[in-house]
Amino acid sequence: MPSDHAALMAIGEAVTVRPGSKLFRQGDTGTHIYMVESGVVRISHDLPDGKRQVLAFRWAHDVFGMAPDGWYFNNADALDKGRIVRFHTEKLQGLLLARPHMQHRFLLKATAEISLQQHRIILMSKYDVVTKVVAFLLECCRKDQYFDSVTRILTLPMSRPDIADYMGVATESVSRALGVLERRKVIHRHDMHHLAIDLSRLRECARL
Amino acid sequence: MPSDHAALMAIGEAVTVRPGSKLFRQGDTGTHIYMVESGVVRISHDLPDGKRQVLAFRWAHDVFGMAPDGWYFNNADALDKGRIVRFHTEKLQGLLLARPHMQHRFLLKATAEISLQQHRIILMSKYDVVTKVVAFLLECCRKDQYFDSVTRILTLPMSRPDIADYMGVATESVSRALGVLERRKVIHRHDMHHLAIDLSRLRECARL
DNA sequence: CGTATGTTTGAGGATTATCAATGAAAGTGG
DNA sequence: CCACTTTCATTGATAATCCTCAAACATACG
Numbered sequence: 001m002p003s004d005h006a007a008l009m010a011i012g013e014a015v016t017v018r019p020g021s022k023l024f025r026q027g028d029t030g031t032h033i034y035m036v037e038s039g040v041v042r043i044s045h046d047l048p049d050g051k052r053q054v055l056a057f058r059w060a061h062d063v064f065g066m067a068p069d070g071w072y073f074n075n076a077d078a079l080d081k082g083r084i085v086r087f088h089t090e091k092l093q094g095l096l097l098a099r100p101h102m103q104h105r106f107l108l109k110a111t112a113e114i115s116l117q118q119h120r121i122i123l124m125s126k127y128d129v130v131t132k133v134v135a136f137l138l139e140c141c142r143k144d145q146y147f148d149s150v151t152r153i154l155t156l157p158m159s160r161p162d163i164a165d166y167m168g169v170a171t172e173s174v175s176r177a178l179g180v181l182e183r184r185k186v187i188h189r190h191d192m193h194h195l196a197i198d199l200s201r202l203r204e205c206a207r208l
Numbered sequence: 209m210p211s212d213h214a215a216l217m218a219i220g221e222a223v224t225v226r227p228g229s230k231l232f233r234q235g236d237t238g239t240h241i242y243m244v245e246s247g248v249v250r251i252s253h254d255l256p257d258g259k260r261q262v263l264a265f266r267w268a269h270d271v272f273g274m275a276p277d278g279w280y281f282n283n284a285d286a287l288d289k290g291r292i293v294r295f296h297t298e299k300l301q302g303l304l305l306a307r308p309h310m311q312h313r314f315l316l317k318a319t320a321e322i323s324l325q326q327h328r329i330i331l332m333s334k335y336d337v338v339t340k341v342v343a344f345l346l347e348c349c350r351k352d353q354y355f356d357s358v359t360r361i362l363t364l365p366m367s368r369p370d371i372a373d374y375m376g377v378a379t380e381s382v383s384r385a386l387g388v389l390e391r392r393k394v395i396h397r398h399d400m401h402h403l404a405i406d407l408s409r410l411r412e413c414a415r416l
Numbered sequence: 417c418g419t420a421t422g423t424t425t426g427a428g429g430a431t432t433a434t435c436a437a438t439g440a441a442a443g444t445g446g
Numbered sequence: 447c448c449a450c451t452t453t454c455a456t457t458g459a460t461a462a463t464c465c466t467c468a469a470a471c472a473t474a475c476g
Contacts, residue, residue, distance in 0.1 A: 045326070051334055053329065053330045055326050055330075066319040068316065073326065074326070096308070096315070097309065098308070100304070101305065103312065104301070104304065104305060106315060107304070107311065110315060112276045114322060115274070115281060117322065117325040117326075117329070120329065121261065121325070121328065121376075122253060124376070129463085159423090161422080168329075168332070169465085170465050171422090171423080172424080173465075175425075176464095179425085377432075377433085378433050379454090381431095384432095384457080386456095387456080399441090
């Protein structure tokens with residue numbers, strides 16, 4: 001009996017993506033479940049009035065593309081070049097039903113996701129802009145592939161509007177928050193997508 | 209082989225609760241998973257500075273009490289008298305592993321929950337106070353046990369601070385929003401916990 | 417090299433939180 | 447059962463945060 005991982009890969013389809021690749025659009029029929037192997041994917045939702053909410057960034061090992069109603073509620077776009085694996089929903093369901101422990105790992109992943117979203121709701125409704133940006137940076141610094149712990153350089157694959165729409169604030173507010181943090185010597189903007197980070201000071205800024 | 213439901217009840221423990229009953233506190237070790245049979249449970253989280261976020265109200269058939277890290281992150285309090293069933297986490301896990309289809313229903317419930325929370329994040333970061341209150345009222349009107357569709361009376365088991373902390377606004381803002389809706393003849397406050405609702409007008413108010 | 421896109425900074429305005437006061441409801445103990 | 451206390455709800459005035467608009471600047475792309 002093949003291992004869970006091998007069985008998954010057997011029904012999976014690997015895709016290499018370039019920055020800007022669209023994985024799916026909101027309204028598309030939800031045929032696949034996706035998992036990130038490398039790179040970053042932006043999950044976003046467009047509103048009737050033209051505003052956009054970024055609901056998540058999905059990094060290595062994250063799952064996305066669940067469509068409980070049969071169609072995708074969100075857009076998924078690659079921000080980086082990377083590798084994504086996707087699974088036909090029915091095939092994955094069959095595999096999960098045949099492998100209870102594997103399904104249980106998915107269930108745990110889902111409950112962990114619920115817990116993370118609860119943290120996010122708290123962050124977005126109770127804290128000011130600077131704190132939100134600090135929390136966002138801390139989140140990014142946990143991704144080894146994007147934060148070099150020796151040089152302390154954080155590479156941000158997303159734009160300022162992406163960050164703003166993720167935290168539910170205006171783009172300009174993100175810029176100003178970064179300005180505040182730079183004046184406090186918590187970060188240093190090397191260029192738009194590369195920040196030098198003083199992790200201990202950054203953690204002090206987070207009164208969570 | 210007993211049905212899934214019977215098997216669940218066999219390992220479950222029913223509890224009757226009075227208004228104000230504490231089911232668990234944040235920080236308690238997470239020993240049980242809960243399911244509401246009747247009544248309403250408030251899931252909330254206290255912050256260091258004394259502020260509180262209400263993360264969810266759990267109605268009939270809703271599940272709560274998942275503790276991915278082994279301890280509860282939130283408080284759970286009954287708002288109403290009602291019946292709750294709780295399951296030892298390990299026993300439930302054993303049952304789920306033995307019954308893949310039952311586990312799959314839990315997985316679907318979890319992904320549906322993730323989807324609902326995404327709606328909530330959008331609601332809380334993109335809309336104004338009145339729209340938030342409208343969305344909250346519409347959510348409550350879907351609960352047959354609390355909205356009488358012939359008299360059009362909605363019974364709210366929660367207080368204004370509960371609603372405010374749920375939507376991430378100030379208590380006073382909820383009062384003002386209800387005042388606006390009453391002046392627009394969308395609702396009529398019979399008393400604090402009983403609103404007469406004009407559903408079609410309420411739906412018009414929701415530009416979601 | 418020019419255009420389009422993304423970023424930063426400033427000024428003004430709008431929404432909502434905070435503070436304060438009043439009134440209503442509910443729970444407590446005599 | 448009633449006075450008392452406490453909590454909850456509503457309304458008004460003020461203040462703060464953040465969004466919007468606008469311009470200057472930097473960067474990326476054809």
